[in-house]
Amino acid sequence: MISHKNDAALAELAAGLEAWSTQAQWTPARVFTRFLPLKNHERVSPILRSGDASLPITTVVTEAGIRYGLDFGTGYSHGLFLDQRANRAMLKTLRPKRLLNTFAYTCSFSVVAALTGAETLSVDLSRKSLDRGKQNLALNGITAAGHRFINDDALDLLPKLGHRGERFDAIILDPPTFSRGNNGRLWQVEQHFEDLMLAALEVAGPTCAILLSTNCTKLNPTVLERQARGCAKIKRRTTEYTRTAGEVDFPPGHGASTLWMMVR
Ligand SMILES: C[S@@+](CC[C@H](N)C(=O)[O-])C[C@H]1O[C@@H](n2cnc3c(N)ncnc32)[C@H](O)[C@@H]1O
Known part of the structure; x- marks a missing residue:
């Protein structure tokens, strides 16, 4: 999930992710982008940038052996800080x-x-x-x-x-x-x-x-x-x-x- 406040930030972060994943030889299954507006009412749902669009918008991640549900469709916060x-x-x-x-x-x-x-x-x-x-x-x-x-x-x-x-x-x-x-x-x-x-x-x-x-x-x-x-x-x-x-x-x-x- 790339969170950005403007197009320049999005371009920089996306390039950074790409350079890092090439170096780490790791391809993220899906990448979402999320625009962070100044006003709450301008919030929009995240957009799928790469990966399989047919996969469900929800997934489960593991941190320190503990499982947490994520939902990339819920707008501002996807479920785990x-x-x-x-x-x-x-x-x-x-x-x-x-x-x-x-x-x-x-x-x-x-x-x-x-x-x-x-x-x-x-x-x-x-x-x-x-x-x-x-x-x-x-x-x-x-x-x-x-x-x-x-x-x-x-x-x-x-x-x-x-x-x-x-x-x-x-x-x-x-x-x-x-x-x-x-x-x-x-x-x-x-x-x-x-x-x-x-x-x-x-x-x-x-x-x-x-x-x-x-x-x-x-x-x-x-x-x-x-x-x-x-x-x-x-x-x-x-x-x-x-x-x-x-x-x-x-x-x-x-x-x-x-x-x-x-x-x-
Ligand atoms: C920053 S999040 C908390 C994140 C959480 N500690 C974590 O690590 O996952 C803030 C939460 O506070 C809730 N909230 C906002 N005002 C509240 C209030 N007055 N009483 C109880 N919950 C409130 C929101 O619904 C939101 O879920």
């Missing part, structure tokens, strides 16, 4: 017992945690994404028991979980930059991430690993850490911070800014 590879690997090593995956999308973090024996709760505003998440669990032979999916606004749900006494030892916070939540409420990560961190700390168990992740370039890991330290102080929790190594295919300034907040 590659810049979260190191964080999925990190979650696997943490082996949580109870994962809260907010803004879960297709639930890749839930699949990873479920495979190491965790109970999971996946929350997303999009029912369709959660359905794809359920399919991802099933693709990996995980049965439904111990895995919950809640179609709700994460900001509304977190306090309810807190009041019910639910506690987690791993929490994923990977919200979009902008969104319209329940009741048309506007979510802007730059303004609201600290509220989300404070709400997450209310459901953090005695020890808890919280992934802080955003595509907003203004919230780099240094800013995220400063905000997280402030929230931990308000909630009187001791914290340490761990950064996963960047991905070679996402050089600095590309991909999500991420940071693990380890609560003790």
Whole structure:
């Protein structure tokens, strides 16, 4: 999938892919291109550039032995965020017992945690994404028991979980930059991430690993850490911070800014 903002970028990326696949002696079965417009309503579905057009638009990929469904026909996101590879690997090593995956999308973090024996709760505003998440669990032979999916606004749900006494030892916070939540409420990560961190700390168990992740370039890991330290102080929790190594295919300034907040 080549994502591009203009024709010049598409030409450069396509030439790069061609040079690399010649060198690696590897021919991709299919190549799709996707135009990234400035405005959401101008988004269009990806276009098949090369390969067999008669193949289904969906496929299954494997990362670290785990299977995920992709759908190249769904417009903006095809189902798996590659810049979260190191964080999925990190979650696997943490082996949580109870994962809260907010803004879960297709639930890749839930699949990873479920495979190491965790109970999971996946929350997303999009029912369709959660359905794809359920399919991802099933693709990996995980049965439904111990895995919950809640179609709700994460900001509304977190306090309810807190009041019910639910506690987690791993929490994923990977919200979009902008969104319209329940009741048309506007979510802007730059303004609201600290509220989300404070709400997450209310459901953090005695020890808890919280992934802080955003595509907003203004919230780099240094800013995220400063905000997280402030929230931990308000909630009187001791914290340490761990950064996963960047991905070679996402050089600095590309991909999500991420940071693990380890609560003790
Ligand atoms: C950046 S994606 C999350 C990616 C996911 N963490 C992963 O690695 O696959 C953002 C998701 O947040 C969901 N979303 C947006 N606003 C929301 C809200 N207020 N509450 C819950 N989910 C929301 C969107 O439907 C979308 O699936």
